Amino acid sequence: MTWVNAIVQGLLLGGVYALFACGLSLVFGVLRIVNLAHGDLTVLAAFLAVVATGTLGVNPLVSLVVVVPVMALLGFVLQRALLHRSLQGGELAPLLVTFGLSIVLQNALLQTFSADTRSLPAGEFGTASLQLGDGLAVGWLALSTLVVAVAVLAGLQVVLARTPIGRAMRATSDDPETAALMGLDDRRVYAIATAIALATVALAGVFYGMRGTFTPTLGPQLLIFAFEAVIIGGLGSLWGTLLGGLVLGVAQAVGAQIQPSYGVLAGHLVFLVVLAARPSGLLRRKELR
Amino acid sequence: MSALLRVRDLDAYYGHFQALSGIELDVDAGEAVAVIGANGAGKSTLLRAIAGLVAQPAGAHVELDGVELRGVPAHRRARMGVSLVPEGRKLFPSLTVRENLLIAASAAAGRSRDGERRWSLDAVYDLFPNVGRLRDRPGGALSGGEQQAVAIGRGLMAEPRVLLLDEVSLGLAPVVVEQLYAALGTIAASGMAMLVVEQDVGAALRLAGRVLCLRAGRTALTGAASQVTAAAVTAAYFGK
Amino acid sequence: MTDVPTTPAPTTAPRVSRTTAASRVAAVVALPVVLLLAALPYLAAPNVTRLLVDLFTLVLLATMWNLLAGYGGMISVGQQGFIGLGAYAVLVADLFGVNPYLGLVLAMVAAAVLALPTALLVFRLHGGYFAIGTWVVAEVYRLVTVEFRAVGAGSGASVTGLSAVPPVLRGAITYWCALAAVVVAIGGVYLLMRSRLGLALTAIRDEPTAAATLGVRVRSAKRIVFVVAAAGCGLAGALIAVDSLRVQPDSVYSVQWSAFMIFMVVIGGLGTIEGPVLGAVVFFAIQQLLAPYGAWYLVVLGAVAIAAALLARRGLWGLVTLHRDVRLLPTGHRLRQDR
Numbered sequence: 001m002t003w004v005n006a007i008v009q010g011l012l013l014g015g016v017y018a019l020f021a022c023g024l025s026l027v028f029g030v031l032r033i034v035n036l037a038h039g040d041l042t043v044l045a046a047f048l049a050v051v052a053t054g055t056l057g058v059n060p061l062v063s064l065v066v067v068v069p070v071m072a073l074l075g076f077v078l079q080r081a082l083l084h085r086s087l088q089g090g091e092l093a094p095l096l097v098t099f100g101l102s103i104v105l106q107n108a109l110l111q112t113f114s115a116d117t118r119s120l121p122a123g124e125f126g127t128a129s130l131q132l133g134d135g136l137a138v139g140w141l142a143l144s145t146l147v148v149a150v151a152v153l154a155g156l157q158v159v160l161a162r163t164p165i166g167r168a169m170r171a172t173s174d175d176p177e178t179a180a181l182m183g184l185d186d187r188r189v190y191a192i193a194t195a196i197a198l199a200t201v202a203l204a205g206v207f208y209g210m211r212g213t214f215t216p217t218l219g220p221q222l223l224i225f226a227f228e229a230v231i232i233g234g235l236g237s238l239w240g241t242l243l244g245g246l247v248l249g250v251a252q253a254v255g256a257q258i259q260p261s262y263g264v265l266a267g268h269l270v271f272l273v274v275l276a277a278r279p280s281g282l283l284r285r286k287e288l289r
Numbered sequence: 290m291s292a293l294l295r296v297r298d299l300d301a302y303y304g305h306f307q308a309l310s311g312i313e314l315d316v317d318a319g320e321a322v323a324v325i326g327a328n329g330a331g332k333s334t335l336l337r338a339i340a341g342l343v344a345q346p347a348g349a350h351v352e353l354d355g356v357e358l359r360g361v362p363a364h365r366r367a368r369m370g371v372s373l374v375p376e377g378r379k380l381f382p383s384l385t386v387r388e389n390l391l392i393a394a395s396a397a398a399g400r401s402r403d404g405e406r407r408w409s410l411d412a413v414y415d416l417f418p419n420v421g422r423l424r425d426r427p428g429g430a431l432s433g434g435e436q437q438a439v440a441i442g443r444g445l446m447a448e449p450r451v452l453l454l455d456e457v458s459l460g461l462a463p464v465v466v467e468q469l470y471a472a473l474g475t476i477a478a479s480g481m482a483m484l485v486v487e488q489d490v491g492a493a494l495r496l497a498g499r500v501l502c503l504r505a506g507r508t509a510l511t512g513a514a515s516q517v518t519a520a521a522v523t524a525a526y527f528g529k
Numbered sequence: 530m531t532d533v534p535t536t537p538a539p540t541t542a543p544r545v546s547r548t549t550a551a552s553r554v555a556a557v558v559a560l561p562v563v564l565l566l567a568a569l570p571y572l573a574a575p576n577v578t579r580l581l582v583d584l585f586t587l588v589l590l591a592t593m594w595n596l597l598a599g600y601g602g603m604i605s606v607g608q609q610g611f612i613g614l615g616a617y618a619v620l621v622a623d624l625f626g627v628n629p630y631l632g633l634v635l636a637m638v639a640a641a642v643l644a645l646p647t648a649l650l651v652f653r654l655h656g657g658y659f660a661i662g663t664w665v666v667a668e669v670y671r672l673v674t675v676e677f678r679a680v681g682a683g684s685g686a687s688v689t690g691l692s693a694v695p696p697v698l699r700g701a702i703t704y705w706c707a708l709a710a711v712v713v714a715i716g717g718v719y720l721l722m723r724s725r726l727g728l729a730l731t732a733i734r735d736e737p738t739a740a741a742t743l744g745v746r747v748r749s750a751k752r753i754v755f756v757v758a759a760a761g762c763g764l765a766g767a768l769i770a771v772d773s774l775r776v777q778p779d780s781v782y783s784v785q786w787s788a789f790m791i792f793m794v795v796i797g798g799l800g801t802i803e804g805p806v807l808g809a810v811v812f813f814a815i816q817q818l819l820a821p822y823g824a825w826y827l828v829v830l831g832a833v834a835i836a837a838a839l840l841a842r843r844g845l846w847g848l849v850t851l852h853r854d855v856r857l858l859p860t861g862h863r864l865r866q867d868r
Contacts, residue, residue: 034657036606085839095604095657096795096838103788103831107824164395171381171392178379181340183367183396183447220784224668227661231654265672268665272650275662279653 005136006257007250012138014229014249015146016211018242019204020222021229022153023197025241028230030169030193033083036098039223040105041198045071045205046214047113049120060120060210068202075198079191087190102219109216120209145207149245152200153238159196160238169193221264228271234281243282247274293318293482294339294371294451297350301331301338301506308334308343309506314484316451321483323497323514325490327526330503332486333376336453339484340373341366353450367396370450376459376486378440382429386420386439389428390446397448406448407479413442416472434465441472451482458489466492490522504528547723547859555857566708570701578704579772584813585707586768587793591805591812592714593761594790599800600722600730601754604656606787607663610647610670611640611759613782615766620680620776623690633706633767640763643670644756652748652755664784671782685777688770703772710764719802721757726750788827792834798844803857807846 024038035041045067052063078101086097122141129137160166172179172189179186208214208222225248233244248267255266274282292315301309309331316322324332337343339351341363351358358366367373372393380389390410397406414421417438423431431439437457444452457473458466470492477483477496487493494500494514502510502525510517510525570578590608597603615636622632651662675683691699721727729750732740741747770776789812797808812830819826837844 028657034660036657036660082835082839089839089842091602091656092598092604092799093838093842095660096791097835099606099660099788099791100831100835100838104828104835107827107831110824111828164391167384167388167392168395170383170388174381174383175379177342177363178375178381179392180342180363181367181373181375182393182443183364184392185362185364220664224661224665227658228665231658231662235658261672261676265669268669268672271665272669275650275653 002135002257003254006253008132008136008138009142010250010253011246012142012146012249013253014246015142015149016204016208016245017225017229017248018245019145019149019152019200019207020226021233021241021245022149022156022238023200023204024223024226025230025236025238026156026193026197026200029236030173031079031083031087031190032173033087033094033098035083035197036095036223037102037105037219038098038201038226039221040102040109040219041071041074041201042205042208042222042226043109043214043216043219044105045198045202046120046209047109047118047216048202049206049209050113050118053120059125060122060206061125064203064206067206068199071202071205072195072199075194075196075201076191078198079194080187083194084187084190102223106217106219113216115215115217117213117215118209119213120206122210126210141207141210145211148203148207150242152203153242156196156200157238165189165192225267228267231281232271232274234283237281237283240281240283247282291352291355292316293354294484295350295352295355296335296339297352299335299338299349299351300346301334301343302346303334303343307506309338312503312508314501316482316484318482319480320499321477321481321485321497323490323493323500324484324486324503325488325493325500325522325526326503326509329505331506332503333455334506335503336373336455336484336486339451340371340453342373364396367447370448371453372396372444372447372449372451373453374440374444374455374457376455378433378436380428380431380436380439380443382427384428385425386428386431387424389439390420390443393443393446394448397446408445408448410446413445416445416475417442434461434469437461437465437469438472441469445476449481451484452476454483454485454487456486456488458487458492470496502526549859551857552859563708563712567705570704575697575700578700580817582704582707582768582772584809585711586765586772587789587809587813588711588806589707589714589761589765589768590786590790591793591797591809592711592718592802593758593765594787595794595799595802595805596718596721596754596761597758598794599805600718600727600734601751601758602730602734603751603755604660605663605758606660606784606791607651607665607667608758608762608790609782609784609786610663610667611644611762612766612769612786613667613670613674613778614640614643615763615768616770616776616781617674617680617766618763619688619767619770620686623688624679626690629688629690629771630702630706633710633764633771636763636767637760640766641756641760644759645752647759648752648755652751664787667782667784671778674782675778680776683778685775685780688774688776691771691774703768706771707768710768714761714764715802715806717757722802726753730754788830792830794844795834795837796844798846799842801844801846804844804846807849808844811845 020042024035027033027035048067048070049060049063052066053060082097083094086093126141129139130143131137160169168184168189171182172184172186176186229244229248230241232247233240247270251270252263252267256263294316296312296314299309299312300307312335324335326332334343338345341358341361345351345359353369353371384392387410390413419435420438420442423435428439457469466489473496485493485497497514500512500514500517501508502522504525510521594608597605618636618639619629619632622635623629647666651659651666654662674680680686729745732745733747733750737747766781769781793808793812794805796811797806798804819829841848
């Protein structure tokens with residue numbers, strides 16, 4: 001039963017990773033930028049929720065009403081102010097800029113909020129669980145995180161496939177110059193994509209903060225998990241990203257079941273095995289590309 | 290009364306290389322002008338400069354219906370009615386044919402010039418029947434001729450006031466070129482102002498009323514298509 | 530280092546030259562400077578040489594990262610994996626009673642050997658994903674390392690084999706090792722870039738597809754660069770270990786090393802040999818000046834790196850040499866017209 005439990009908890013954990021990963025996947029798919037500050041932005045969202053819950057005295061879930069729009073706006077500004085300029089500087093510039101941003105965010109958070117471990121108190125909702133049988137309980141919070149992750153991925157999929165702005169994103173990703181000939185402003189399309197990505201980052205940060213603890217220096221670790229989910233699932237496939245997140249979650253949970261310190265390592269090893277055996281990922285479709 | 294598209298003193302540079310110098314050109318409403326010349330003469334650069342893809346230097350003028358376009362980025366020029374069908378078709382491979390057409394319609398969406406839309410999906414499908422049959426195929430999975438038809442249709446969906454066409458016939462079989470030019474003739478007959486860059490001089494001269502021949506970035510010959518002789522074209526191409 | 534006329538041609542023929550006026554001056558000046566630096570333990574106080582060990586380690590790291598990114602086109606944020614390996618190689622050598630200074634060589638070998646399978650995996654990724662891939666591998670090295678009790682698991686261990694050596698002598702030897710490492714690294718990269726490999730890398734950087742079709746073995750050239758850079762970073766890690774005599778996993782495997790390397794190279798000037806050296810000196814100065822301000826100095830570093838990446842793409846060295854053909858260590862060829 002402990003193993004079944006580990007797998008179930010792993011799947012639920014995978015929901016968080018999928019949520020982390022879809023923003024990374026979207027920014028790469030549309031802008032062709034790997035945002036190395038992705039993890040630190042997630043942590044920033046969690047700290048914004050700390051401030052919002054502290055000053056407004058509301059539940060972290062309610063704080064999403066503030067945190068999601070703020071992060072989306074930040075994404076829009078970030079794209080306009082930094083990322084767009086870096087796109088003109090060849091392949092290296094976006095990486096250097098986002099890595100610089102990662103260092104700035106991480107250390108600014110460290111100075112502002114100290115290195116203390118934090119969490120977002122989710123109240124009863126955070127501790128209540130659904131009894132599924134002998135020694136197998138599923139937390140409502142964990143379950144709803146997975147549901148939110150699936151809903152966000154499905155929503156993104158619909159936006160990309162069916163809506164005019166999704167069409168504009170795919171066209172701009174294919175060929176920005178020709179897209180401009182069609183009247184599409186690539187700056188605006190990119191900024192909207194980044195805004196959407198950071199809105200999902202906000203969700204991921206807050207749900208992660210409610211599920212466990214975080215510190216200002218957690219960002220790089222989250223970036224790595226998001227990245228592993230994307231690569232395991234297959235670049236450019238949103239459903240692959242979900243699968244990748246679930247595989248990573250299960251690997252970590254099963255590894256930790258063997259010995260607690262093996263959890264993260266097991267996730268890395270599964271990633272490396274996938275990279276060696278199936279470098280294009282478990283699922284590879286051309287949805288984003 | 291100035292022309293619909295008015296180009297004066299147009300220079301263009303790629304780094305230090307001057308690709309165009311002192312080009313003067315008028316395209317009136319309802320008129321088709323052919324731009325011919327050897328490879329590297331600057332034909333495509335001329336279209337790209339008009340569309341806003343090449344920087345426009347301070348002394349150069351490109352005007353659409355009296356409005357100066359210097360400093361106006363490509364996407365805004367497209368919305369104002371300058372539509373370029375680029376060399377190499379450049380369909381969006383991850384969009385279906387239908388989506389490729391619809392994406393351009395958004396360029397016209399913001400323009401409330403007279404509220405009337407001349408081009409729609411159905412109008413494009415009427416003009417190019419095979420495009421209608423291929424509507425759900427991805428843009429990357431078409432033959433060259435089919436791609437060119439979609440690219441022209443896409444250019445029309447942007448509701449252009451001036452349609453710029455770059456190397457329509459490039460790499461296509463003669464029979465396909467003939468079909469495409471028949472469709473372009475229909476478009477021209479409807480009163481569309483067109484600027485056509487073409488290697489296939491014969492095809493271009495049948496469509497256009499006037500011709501501009503470029504050599505090494507400069508105007509080598511200009512005149513009415515009916516009065517331009519083969520010998521004059523040859524001389525303008527090769528410089529005697 | 531002399532001009533090589535293509536033929537004993539008439540005086541009007543252009544000549545292909547690999548040197549510049551500045552490089553000839555540099556060649557003349559370099560030897561006395563290195564000799565002076567080598568004599569420094571006899572001339573200066575130990576705390577001076579101790580600081581210089583830190584600086585030399587940074588120069589070594591910057592040179593290696595520049596080799597990877599500036600010449601090899603590979604942005605890695607996982608070089609701390611090899612720094613950590615190098616430091617632990619010294620620790621392991623020490624455990625087996627091997628002299629820690631010999632451990633410096635072992636560290637290079639160990640890092641180079643592990644770089645081969647690492648390259649096999651991470652070369653499947655490109656651009657930004659390559660960057661994070663190297664980072665994951667570095668994390669794996671760290672997580673595996675801390676599973677070993679013999680090297681102190683999560684808290685690390687001390688290097689004990691040098692306790693018999695008097696501190697002043699130990700400081701001097703460490704200093705000489707660091708100086709030698711820097712000279713070999715800069716000289717090595719210079720020679721590497723003037724070799725056929727350098728030519729191949731330039732071709733790959735400018736036009737990878739064309740280079741491949743012309744028979745440049747892209748993958749193998751990149752692999753050599755990756756392995757050499759790993760060995761250099763391993764050596765840097767080993768220097769850190771013999772200098773501080775203490776190896777802590779969270780410190781030697783810290784991603785902060787990558788941040789430092791990127792900062793130094795971007796500030797100094799990517800794709801030049803002189804730039805990263807200049808960048809390392811600037812970074813070292815900033816570090817010494819701003820260290821009391823805690824993490825704020827990293828915020829400043831990050832912001833400056835962003836600004837440099839956006840505004841001054843050729844870095845400080847690019848500003849120094851603006852409109853001038855100053856190359857102390859020229860790797861290219863130039864054509865001269867004699868009058």
